[in-house]
Amino acid sequence: MHPNDPALKSFVPGADDSGFPIQNLPYGVFRTPADDKPRVGVRIGEHVLDLKVLEHAGHFEDLFGDTHVFCKWGLNRFMSLGAEAWTNARQRISELLRADNGTLRDNAALREQALVPLEAAHMLLPAEIGDYTDFYSSKQHAYNVGCMFRDPKNALLPNWLWIPVGYHGRASSIVPSGTPVRRPRGQTKADDAEAPTFGPSRLLDFELEMGFFTGPGNTLGEPITIESAERQIFGVTLVNDWSARDIQKWEYVPLGPFLAKNFATTVSPWVTPRAALEPFRTTGPEQDPQPLEYLRIPESKRDGAPAAGWTYDIKLEVALQTEKQREPFVISRSNFKHLYWTMAQQLAHHTVNGCNLRPGDLLASGTISGPTPDSYGSMLELAWRGERPIQLPSGEERKFIQDGDTVIMRAYCEGPAYRLDLGECVGRIM
Ligand code: MN
Numbered sequence: 001m002h003p004n005d006p007a008l009k010s011f012v013p014g015a016d017d018s019g020f021p022i023q024n025l026p027y028g029v030f031r032t033p034a035d036d037k038p039r040v041g042v043r044i045g046e047h048v049l050d051l052k053v054l055e056h057a058g059h060f061e062d063l064f065g066d067t068h069v070f071c072k073w074g075l076n077r078f079m080s081l082g083a084e085a086w087t088n089a090r091q092r093i094s095e096l097l098r099a100d101n102g103t104l105r106d107n108a109a110l111r112e113q114a115l116v117p118l119e120a121a122h123m124l125l126p127a128e129i130g131d132y133t134d135f136y137s138s139k140q141h142a143y144n145v146g147c148m149f150r151d152p153k154n155a156l157l158p159n160w161l162w163i164p165v166g167y168h169g170r171a172s173s174i175v176p177s178g179t180p181v182r183r184p185r186g187q188t189k190a191d192d193a194e195a196p197t198f199g200p201s202r203l204l205d206f207e208l209e210m211g212f213f214t215g216p217g218n219t220l221g222e223p224i225t226i227e228s229a230e231r232q233i234f235g236v237t238l239v240n241d242w243s244a245r246d247i248q249k250w251e252y253v254p255l256g257p258f259l260a261k262n263f264a265t266t267v268s269p270w271v272t273p274r275a276a277l278e279p280f281r282t283t284g285p286e287q288d289p290q291p292l293e294y295l296r297i298p299e300s301k302r303d304g305a306p307a308a309g310w311t312y313d314i315k316l317e318v319a320l321q322t323e324k325q326r327e328p329f330v331i332s333r334s335n336f337k338h339l340y341w342t343m344a345q346q347l348a349h350h351t352v353n354g355c356n357l358r359p360g361d362l363l364a365s366g367t368i369s370g371p372t373p374d375s376y377g378s379m380l381e382l383a384w385r386g387e388r389p390i391q392l393p394s395g396e397e398r399k400f401i402q403d404g405d406t407v408i409m410r411a412y413c414e415g416p417a418y419r420l421d422l423g424e425c426v427g428r429i430m
Contacts, residue, residue, distance in 0.1 A: 003094035004279055006417030010097045011105040012115065015045030019412060019421025022097050023279075025090060026270035026423065027075055027235065030121040038073035038124055041116065042093055043270055043423075048121045049097065053114040054104075059096065063088045074128040075213070075234070075271065080359035082216045083231040090275055123269035125176050126237065127213055127360035132174060132265070133350060134209075134241055134364045135166040137341040139285065141369035144381045161289060164341040164349045166366075169241075170262035174362070176269045177238075181427045183403060184263040186247040201244035201260075204401045204429060208318050208377035208409055209239040210336055211364035212343050213271055214357045221354040226294065227301040229344035230309060232357070236277065238268040238316075238411050238425040239364045245380055245400070267362070268411075270423035277312045280413040280420075282337050284311040294352050295345045309344025313337050314411050314422065316368060318377070321406040324394040328408050331390055334370040334377055336411075405429050 001008060003023065010022040020026070020043045030048055031038050039052035051070035054060065060070070063085065069078045078089070096104045104111055136142055139156070142165075146155030159165065175181075183204055189196035213234045218224045224232055241261065248260030283306045290296070296307040314336035319328035341349075346363055357363075367377040376382045379400050383389050386399040401407065406429075411422035 003090050004276065006415070008094065009099040010044060011099045012044045012047055012097060015047075018045045019419050020045050021418045021420075022094060023418050024272065024276055024420045025093055026272040026276070027078075027126065028269045028271065029074060029124045029126050030116070030269075031124065032116055032120050032122065034120075037071070040070040040072065040075055040078065041121065043118075044097055046118045048116045048118060049093065050114045050116055051093070053110070054096065057110060060089065060092065063092060073124070074126070074360060076127050076360040079127065079213060079215050079234045086215075086234065086273060087275065090273060123176055125174065125267070126269055126271045127362075129171040129174055129360055129362045130358050131361045132169040132171040132364070133166050133361070134169045134261070134366060135164055135341065135346050136366040137164055137339045137346065138366055138369050138377065139340040140338065140371055141367040141377060141381065144369060144376065148380070148385050162291065164346050166346070166350070167256045169265065169364070171362070173262055174265045174267055177266055177424055177426045179266065179427065180430050181242060181264045181266065182430050184244050184247065184259065186244065186259050187250055188246040189250045196250060201247050202400070203245035205243045205245050205379045206318065206401065206407045206409075207241040207243055207367040208316055208332065208334060209241050209364045209367060210236050210314065210316070210411065211239040211267065211362045212236045212274075214347070214361045214363065215359060217357040217359055217361070218351055220356040223354060224347050224351040224357070226309065226344050226348035227297045229347040230274070232347055233274045233343055235271040235273040236314075236422070237271050238409050238422055240266040240407060240409055240425045240427055241364060241367070242266065242427070243378070264427070266425050266427040268423035268425045272420065272422050276420060277314070277413065279415055280313045281310040282313045284308060284337060284342055285340055287340065291345070294348055297344070309342040311337050311339060311342050312413070314413055317410045319408040319410070320390075320392065320398065321408065322392060322394060322396055322398075322402070323404040324396060325392060328406070329392055332374060332376060332382060334368050334375045336365075336368060338368060338370045338375075339365055401429050403429055
C-alpha cells in the first residue's frame with residue numbers, strides 16, 4: 001500500500017486520530033536522557049520512532065547497505081541520497097508502523113527501544129544547515145510593504161513579477177522551536193533625527209514563513225532545471241524569520257537586510273517530507289506576465305503539473321501569548337498556497353547562475369500574507385505599521401512584539417480522511 005493511503009492505520013496508540021498519523025511521518029533530530037547522542041527520528045502520534053535503533057537492527061540494510069544514515073546529528077546524509085532513497089525509506093517506515101505488520105508491533109524488546117515517548121525526546125535542529133536563503137515570494141506581502149514604504153500605485157518594484165526575489169540569510173543563528181530569542185540591539189534612526197542612536201530594537205516583528213530543505217544539490221556551475229527541481233525538495237518546515245523593522249529600515253540600503261534579520265530564525269524541529277504533502281497539492285496564483293522560460297516547466301515534461309510546479313494547501317496560523325494572557329490568541333490565518341512563486345521556481349532561479357546548493361540547505365519562502373487583513377504574515381502588516389494595533393482578549397494591544405511575548409506558529413493540512421500537523425514554531429522574546 002502507498003504510504004499516503006487514507007486506509008492505513010498504525011499500531012501506535014493514539015496515532016491514527018492525531019495530527020501525526022502514519023500518513024505524515026515527519027523527520028526530526030533528537031536526543032534523550034538515556035542516550036544523549038543526536039539521531040534521526042520520525043514522529044508518530046505522541047512518540048518518536050528512533051531510526052537509529054531500527055537501522056542498527058538491520059531494517060534499512062537492504063536499502064542503504066552498510067551506510068548508516070540515521071545515527072547522525074542532522075538529516076544531511078539522508079538528504080544527500082536523493083528522492084528514490086527518500087521514497088524507499090518512507091515506504092519501509094510506513095510498513096514497520098502499520099497495524100497489520102507484526103515486525104515491530106510484536107517485538108516487545110525492539111518496540112520498547114525504538115518508540116520514544118515525545119516527552120523524553122529533546123528536539124534539535126533537523127539538519128546542519130550550511131546555507132540559508134530567504135525569498136520574498138508572497139505578492140500580497142510585497143504589495144503591503146510597498147504600500148507602507150512607497151506608494152500603492154508603485155507598490156511592487158519592477159523586478160518583482162519577473163524574479164523570485166531573495167537574499168542570503170544567516171545559518172548560524174537558526175534555532176529550533178522553543179529557544180528563547182533575545183531582543184536585538186542596533187542602530188536605528190528616526191526620520192526627523194539627524195543621527196542614528198544605539199539601543200534595543202523597538203519594532204520587533206515575526207515573519208510567518210515556510211522553508212524547504214534541499215536534497216542532493218548541484219555541482220557549482222550546473223543549474224538545477226525547473227523540471228528536476230521537485231526531486232531536490234526533501235521536505236518542508238515552519239519558519240519564523242524574526243525581523244527588527246527599525247534596524248532594517250536604517251541599514252538595508254543598498255545591500256539589503258543584515259543585522260535586522262540575522263539575530264535569530266526559529267524553525268520547527270519537524271520536516272514533513274514532500275511526499276506526504278502530495279495529497280494536498282494544488283496550483284498557485286496565476287502568473288502574469290508569464291515568467292521567463294527557465295522558470296516554466298516545458299510542456300512536454302509537465303506530466304499534469306502546472307508550468308510553475310506544484311504548490312500545497314497548507315493552512316497556517318500565528319498565535320500570540322503575552323504574560324497577562326491565559327491562552328495564546330490567534331492573530332493571523334494564512335495559507336502556503338497564496339505564495340506567488342513556487343518552490344520549484346525558487347530552486348531553478350537560485351541555481352540558474354550556477355550557484356550550488358548542498359544537502360541540508362534551507363530555502364525559506366518569505367512572509368506568507370494572504371489576501372485579507374486577518375491573513376497577513378507579520379505584525380508590520382497586521383497592525384499596519386502601528387496604525388491599527390491588534391486588540392488582545394487580555395485588554396492589551398500590540399503594534400509590535402514586546403518582551404515576554406511568545407509567538408506560536410502552526411501549520412496543518414486537512415483532508416477528508418486525516419489531518420497532517422506540520423509541527424510548531426515557538427519563540428519567546430526576552
Ligand atoms: Mn523573511
